[in-house]
Amino acid sequence: MPKKRGYHHGNLRQALVEAALKLIEEKGPTGFTLSEAAKEAGVTPAAVYRHFEGRDDLIAEAARQGYEIFADVMQFAYDKGQPSALAAFEATGRAYLAFARKYPGHYIAMFESGISVNRTPELAAVATRASGVLERAASDLSEHIPPEKRPPASMFSAHIWALSHGVVELFARNSPGRHSPFPPEDLLESGIGVYLRGLGLIEADD
Known part of the structure; x- marks a missing residue:
């Protein structure tokens, strides 16, 4: 047998x-x-x-493991971009897209399953660690903005997270009926560029 x-x-x-x-x-x-x-x-x-205990419990564990991988991927990207705050910040944005492509099951469990990150203390802790890397990268970069014009690092990182997530959902995961004439990497890079130019962190295009 x-x-x-x-x-x-x-x-x-x-x-x-x-x-x-x-x-x-x-x-x-x-x-x-x-x-x-x-x-x-x-x-x-x-x-x-x-x-x-049930399917949601199983999916929550898949999400927890996904966040562990995600946090490590984001931390690696952040470290690789050092000592440049700009390079580190841009690298964490690209890491989001790379993670979604390489670990689709984990990505879905984390962001599309309806499972709350607060379902368990372990899941909440690792989700916080992952988002903390992007927030730290945003905080480093925002030091180059005058204090009176500086957005909170949590807002700064949330904007880039939302942009990255949107590119993944609409164009990087073969959403039915949607097709972009540009590679997702180019969409994300140009979107981040527009955002950073708006904050005065990179020079405007000629």
């Missing part, structure tokens, strides 16, 4: 998360059942409840 895949991995909890990520990519966060996740992991449905 073949060994069930979930137990073969030696970590049933993680096997279930990986199964959920695959199903999320294929069917969306509400398009699968716990029984399907169990089947994908190669275990019985009853085994799922030893680790997760």
Whole structure:
């Protein structure tokens, strides 16, 4: 009798998360059942409840792991851009797009599943760590703006997060019926450029 895949991995909890990520990519966060996740992991449905109370609990764990990866990706981009505040800031914006492309299941669990980042203390903590990297990059860059004209770093970073998220949602994830004549990377870079020129942080184009 073949060994069930979930137990073969030696970590049933993680096997279930990986199964959920695959199903999320294929069917969306509400398009699968716990029984399907169990089947994908190669275990019985009853085994799922030893680790997760329900589907939302499973998706929340997928989101938590996604935020861990996301925070690391953002931190790497920020560090790579140093010592230039501008390079570090722009790198974190591009890292958002790169993450969404490389980890679509995690991205959906994090931003499209309806799971609150405050569902668990662990999820809230890592989500805060991820957003903190972008806010720190914004704060570094805003030091070059006179204090009386300087937007709060949290607002500054929220604007760029929203811009990055919009580009991902509309043009980087094959949204039905939508097509841009420009690569998502170019859209994001030009959008950030317009924003930063408006703040006087980079020179206007000739």
